[in-house]
Amino acid sequence: MHATDLDVVIVGGGSAGLSAALMLGRSRRRVLVVDGGAPRNRVAGHMHGVLGRDHSSPLDLLAAGRAELTRYDDVTVVSDEVASAARVDGDGPAFEVVLASGERRTTRRILVATGLTDRLPEVPGLAEQWGSGVVSCPYCDGWEVRDRRIAVIPTSAANAHQAQLLRQLSPHVVFHAAGFVLPPAARTGLSARGIELDERVVAEVVSDDDGALRGIRYEDGSEREVDAIFIAPRPQPNDAVLRELGARRMRNDGVDWVLVDDDGRTSVPGLWAAGNVVSARATVPMAMSAGNAAGAAMNGELLDEDIRVAVALAG
Ligand SMILES: Cc1cc2nc3c(=O)[nH]c(=O)nc-3n(C[C@H](O)[C@H](O)[C@H](O)COP(=O)(O)OP(=O)(O)OC[C@H]3O[C@@H](n4cnc5c(N)ncnc54)[C@H](O)[C@@H]3O)c2cc1C
Numbered sequence: 001m002h003a004t005d006l007d008v009v010i011v012g013g014g015s016a017g018l019s020a021a022l023m024l025g026r027s028r029r030r031v032l033v034v035d036g037g038a039p040r041n042r043v044a045g046h047m048h049g050v051l052g053r054d055h056s057s058p059l060d061l062l063a064a065g066r067a068e069l070t071r072y073d074d075v076t077v078v079s080d081e082v083a084s085a086a087r088v089d090g091d092g093p094a095f096e097v098v099l100a101s102g103e104r105r106t107t108r109r110i111l112v113a114t115g116l117t118d119r120l121p122e123v124p125g126l127a128e129q130w131g132s133g134v135v136s137c138p139y140c141d142g143w144e145v146r147d148r149r150i151a152v153i154p155t156s157a158a159n160a161h162q163a164q165l166l167r168q169l170s171p172h173v174v175f176h177a178a179g180f181v182l183p184p185a186a187r188t189g190l191s192a193r194g195i196e197l198d199e200r201v202v203a204e205v206v207s208d209d210d211g212a213l214r215g216i217r218y219e220d221g222s223e224r225e226v227d228a229i230f231i232a233p234r235p236q237p238n239d240a241v242l243r244e245l246g247a248r249r250m251r252n253d254g255v256d257w258v259l260v261d262d263d264g265r266t267s268v269p270g271l272w273a274a275g276n277v278v279s280a281r282a283t284v285p286m287a288m289s290a291g292n293a294a295g296a297a298m299n300g301e302l303l304d305e306d307i308r309v310a311v312a313l314a315g
Contacts, residue, residue, distance in 0.1 A: 003090050006030045006107040007302055009097050011082045011241055014039040015284045016275025016291035017113035018065035018077075023295025025072030029302065032107070033069075033077040034099060040115045040276060041284070043131025048140050050284045058284070085110060085241050092305040093270025095245075108270065108305070109298050112241050113291060115276040118233035121155055125205035126231070133213025134205065134229045138165040140283065141228070146170055148227035151216060153202055155232050160186040162230055167193050174198050174224070176216075198224070205229060235280040245271050255280075264294035272298055 008024055010017045013035030024031045041047060041058040048054055053061055069075045081100040088096050088106060096106050118136070120127050126134055135141040146169045152159055153176050160182065163175040174196040177187075190197060200218040208214045215225040235255055242258045243249075248267035249256040257278060260266055264274040274294040275287035282290060 004094050004106040004108050006032050006105055008109045008111060008298060009034065009105060009107040010111045010113060012036070012113035012115060013066070013077055014062065014113060014115055014275060015287040017111065018062065018069065019288040019291030020111050020113065020274060020295035021069055021075050023292055024299055025069060025075035027299040028074055029299060031075045032105060033075065034080050034082050035077060036081045037079055040118065045132070047284055048143065061284070082241055085245055087245065091309050095270065108302060109272065110241070110270065111264070111272040111274060111294055111298065112239070112277055113273070113275045114238035114241070116238055116280065117236045119236050120233050121153065121231055123153065123202055123205055125207060128207060129205055129213050129229070133207070134231060136231055136233055138162060138169070138230065142166055142169045145228040148172065149225065151224070151226040151229045152176065153229055153231050154180065155234070156180065157182050157186060159232050160190055162232065163190060163195050164193065166230060167195050176202055237277045239277055242266060242271065242273055242277070247271060247273070262293070263297035264290060
C-alpha cells in the first residue's frame with residue numbers, strides 16, 4: 001500500500017524521540033530512530049525533577065528507554081545522524097532521509113527531536129565547569145546547592161529573576177551586575193531580598209587542581225569563592241532538518257524557533273517536532289510528554305491516511 005519503507009523516521013533519540021518511538025512501536029508502526037548520541041544533559045552526572053528517576057543518571061534513563069524499545073519488533077534504533085531530508089512523492093506526505101553513513105530511507109513521516117545546543121558565555125574556565133559547577137536551571141540543580149554560596153553570571157538583566165529563584169534556596173546569592181542596565185524595580189527586588197549586587201567585571205571561572213569549582217576571578221585581580229554558578233546559555237535549536245524542509249519559524253527572545261501545534265505538527269505536512277528543538281523550557285519530563293503526544297498524534301494521522309487509501313482501493 002505504501003511506497004515508503006518506513007512509517008516514521010525519528011531524528012534524535014533523547015527523551016522526546018524515544019518516547020515517541022514507544023508510542024509508535026506499540027501501534028506496530030515501522031519506526032527508525034536515528035540518534036547522534038549527544039543528549040543535551042550528557043554533561044550532568046544526575047538529573048532532577050524527573051518523577052521516579054530523581055537524582056539518577058540521564059544517560060541511564062536513555063539506555064533504559066532504548067532497552068524497552070527492543071520489545072517492539074518494528075522499531076529500530078541506530079547510532080548515526082540524519083544528514084539531510086527531502087520530500088518525495090507518496091500516497092500522502094513522504095520523505096527521503098539520508099544518514100551520515102550514506103544510508104537512504106524513505107518514510108511517511110519525520111519527527112525531529114534533535115534537542116538544542118547551549119551557547120555558553122565566553123568566560124575563560126566556564127565551559128570546563130558546564131554541567132557540574134556551572135549550571136542554568138534552578139529547578140534541575142538548585143536544591144543540591146541549598147544554603148551554599150551561589151553566584152549568577154548573567155547574560156542579560158532578565159537573569160535577575162533567576163537570582164530571585166535561587167534566593168528561595170539559599171541566603172548567599174550574588175548577582176553580577178556589571179555591563180547591564182538593571183531596571184530599578186529589579187535592582188530594588190534583589191536588594192530587598194538580600195541578594196548581593198557585585199559590580200566587578202568577571203574575568204574567569206576558577207577550578208581547583210582536582211577539577212572542582214573554586215570561584216570567580218575578576219578583572220581587578222580579586223577573587224570570590226563560590227559553590228555554584230548559574231548562567232543563562234543562549235539556546236540554539238538543532239533544527240537543520242526542519243529548516244531544510246521549510247518549517248515555519250518565529251523569532252522569540254532573539255532565537256528563531258520552529259512553530260508546532262500542541263501535538264508537534266510543523267507547518268510542513270508530515271513533518272513533526274518535539275522537545276528542546278522547539279522549546280527551550282522542555283525539561284526531561286516535558287520532552288517525554290511532547291514525544292508521547294506526538295507519537296500518538298502521528299499514529300492517528302497515519303491511520304486517517306490508511307483509511308483513505310483503503311477506501312480508494314476498495315472503491
Ligand atoms: C547541564 C544540564 C542539566 C540538565 N538537568 C536537567 C535535570 O536535572 N532535569 C531535567 O528534567 N532536565 C534537565 N536538563 C534538560 C534536559 O537536557 C532536556 O530536557 C532534554 O535533554 C531534552 O530532551 P530532547 O529529547 O528534546 O533532546 P536531547 O536530550 O538533547 O536529545 C537530542 C538527541 O538528538 C540527537 N541528534 C541531534 N541532531 C541529530 C541528527 N541530525 N541526527 C540524529 N540525531 C541527532 C542528539 O545526539 C541527542 O541524542 C538539563 C540540561 C542541561 C544542559
